[in-house]
Amino acid sequence: MAAALSVSPNRMELIKLKQRTALAQKGHDLLKDKMDALVMELFDTLRRIQESRAKAMEQLRKSYSALSNCMAVLGTVETMQAARQTRKEVQIEVSTRNIMGIQVPTVEIGETERNALTRGYSLHLTSSSLDIAAKELERALRLLIGLAELEETAFAIARELERTKRRVNALEYILIPRLKDAMRFIMMRLDEMERENFTRLKRIKAILEERR
Amino acid sequence: MGLRIAVVGDRDTVTGFALAGVTYSHIHRAKEETLAKLEEFLASSEIGLILITHRTADDLGPELNQMLQDKKLLPLVLRIPDKTGYAPKADELREIIRRTVGAEIIIKREGE
Amino acid sequence: MKVERIVKFELGRLNAHIPERRITLKLALSSAKPVVFTKDGSVHHFKRDELKLLSKLLPEGEWDSLQLPIFISLEPKLGRGAARIRGEAEVKVICKILEKERKESELIIYRPEVAVIRRKLPTTTQYMFIW
Numbered sequence: 001m002a003a004a005l006s007v008s009p010n011r012m013e014l015i016k017l018k019q020r021t022a023l024a025q026k027g028h029d030l031l032k033d034k035m036d037a038l039v040m041e042l043f044d045t046l047r048r049i050q051e052s053r054a055k056a057m058e059q060l061r062k063s064y065s066a067l068s069n070c071m072a073v074l075g076t077v078e079t080m081q082a083a084r085q086t087r088k089e090v091q092i093e094v095s096t097r098n099i100m101g102i103q104v105p106t107v108e109i110g111e112t113e114r115n116a117l118t119r120g121y122s123l124h125l126t127s128s129s130l131d132i133a134a135k136e137l138e139r140a141l142r143l144l145i146g147l148a149e150l151e152e153t154a155f156a157i158a159r160e161l162e163r164t165k166r167r168v169n170a171l172e173y174i175l176i177p178r179l180k181d182a183m184r185f186i187m188m189r190l191d192e193m194e195r196e197n198f199t200r201l202k203r204i205k206a207i208l209e210e211r212r
Numbered sequence: 213m214g215l216r217i218a219v220v221g222d223r224d225t226v227t228g229f230a231l232a233g234v235t236y237s238h239i240h241r242a243k244e245e246t247l248a249k250l251e252e253f254l255a256s257s258e259i260g261l262i263l264i265t266h267r268t269a270d271d272l273g274p275e276l277n278q279m280l281q282d283k284k285l286l287p288l289v290l291r292i293p294d295k296t297g298y299a300p301k302a303d304e305l306r307e308i309i310r311r312t313v314g315a316e317i318i319i320k321r322e323g324e
Numbered sequence: 325m326k327v328e329r330i331v332k333f334e335l336g337r338l339n340a341h342i343p344e345r346r347i348t349l350k351l352a353l354s355s356a357k358p359v360v361f362t363k364d365g366s367v368h369h370f371k372r373d374e375l376k377l378l379s380k381l382l383p384e385g386e387w388d389s390l391q392l393p394i395f396i397s398l399e400p401k402l403g404r405g406a407a408r409i410r411g412e413a414e415v416k417v418i419c420k421i422l423e424k425e426r427k428e429s430e431l432i433i434y435r436p437e438v439a440v441i442r443r444k445l446p447t448t449t450q451y452m453f454i455w
Binding site: 023024026032033096097100101174 | 359362368371405447
């Protein structure tokens with residue numbers, strides 16, 4: 001096992017190893033704290049996603065239903081025509097915030113809801129079913145934007161969590177055990193050498209005594 | 213920095229979101245064509261969010277997943293159901309969570 | 325050893341997200357786009373609704389003593405799951421959120437409390453690692 005780290009068995013090496021082990025241990029503890037914090041952030045984000053998804057999907061369902069209705073009442077071609085005429089200027093402000101070194105998006109949405117007069121399609125060629133569909137879809141869009149922000153955040157956190165976990169495991173299962181083994185090896189050898197020395201001294205002493 | 217939204221999917225989904233004010237759109241017909249359009253959208257500095265239907269995403273297969281893995285923070289990408297409500301069983305998010313946190317959840321429950 | 329190089333790199337970047345200079349609540353409230361800049365060059369935005377919440381928790385006279393972001397300091401020597409908050413105004417605000425009574429300039433909080441704080445103030449608090 002000591003072959004994993006090649007070290008010469010002397011006190012200097014032992015001291016260096018002790019320092020390296022202390023550093024590795026410290027790194028391990030810090031990264032473990034980071035991992036805990038990331039897990040917490042991830043769970044919190046997932047909880048928010050659950051709520052957000054439920055609302056968004058429900059609204060989306062309503063929207064598609066209203067859209068189908070509109071196409072039935074007004075006609076598919078006419079609906080598509082109205083869609084072409086609608087102003088398509090919804091804007092979002094996406095900036096970043098930082099969670100422990102990861103960039104995650106933070107989104108501010110402007111106004112998404114408009115009314116029949118401001119959307120852009122002509123009123124007398126359309127029906128109220130169109131206005132209803134458009135309104136539901138505008139609401140859905142707002143909820144989906146919020147959901148996108150949360151999902152991307154969750155992905156980013158999960159990726160970083162994976163990386164951090166790998167580092168923690170590499171330290172816990174590879175590096176620190178190797179360092180500890182190397183230290184044990186050196187201490188064993190140092191003990192051995194001391195014993196050999198001691199035995200040698202005893203022999204020399206015995207020889208000297210005999211000579212007298 | 214005001215960014216726009218793009219939608220990729222079937223004709224009705226695209227129509228619906230155009231009505232809602234989404235600026236860019238692409239109706240999915242052929243895989244290669246849609247992948248190319250998506251690359252364009254992903255590279256655009258004007259687009260902040262791309263909505264893409266699950267059906268389209270499924271059609272585009274692993275190439276899409278690769279593009280999403282390689283992309284920068286922006287634009288954001290969200291998969292949505294179309295009017296049929298179809299959503300695949302494999303939830304990207306749940307998969308990643310299970311991979312990274314699966315064991316953690318069990319440990320936490322026992323310890324706390 | 326390759327692992328050690330990786331670890332040194334990770335430790336080096338543990339606090340890279342910390343802003344070079346913090347801003348006071350007063351300054352943040354009066355800016356159109358309240359941000360701070362991190363050591364690694366990226367921008368961190370504060371959400372307006374969090375600033376509003378903070379302004380309600382502190383009397384106006386103390387708005388320029390609260391530094392943002394509030395640091396939630398993780399120090400392994402405190403034990404796993406514990407964190408430290410420093411600063412009188414910071415402690416005051418955290419205590420109000422956690423419904424605690426404390427008048428010191430330092431406070432130790434535990435994991436479930438950290439979770440509450442992070443949920444209420446995701447952009448105006450940041451983790452900081454100390455070793």
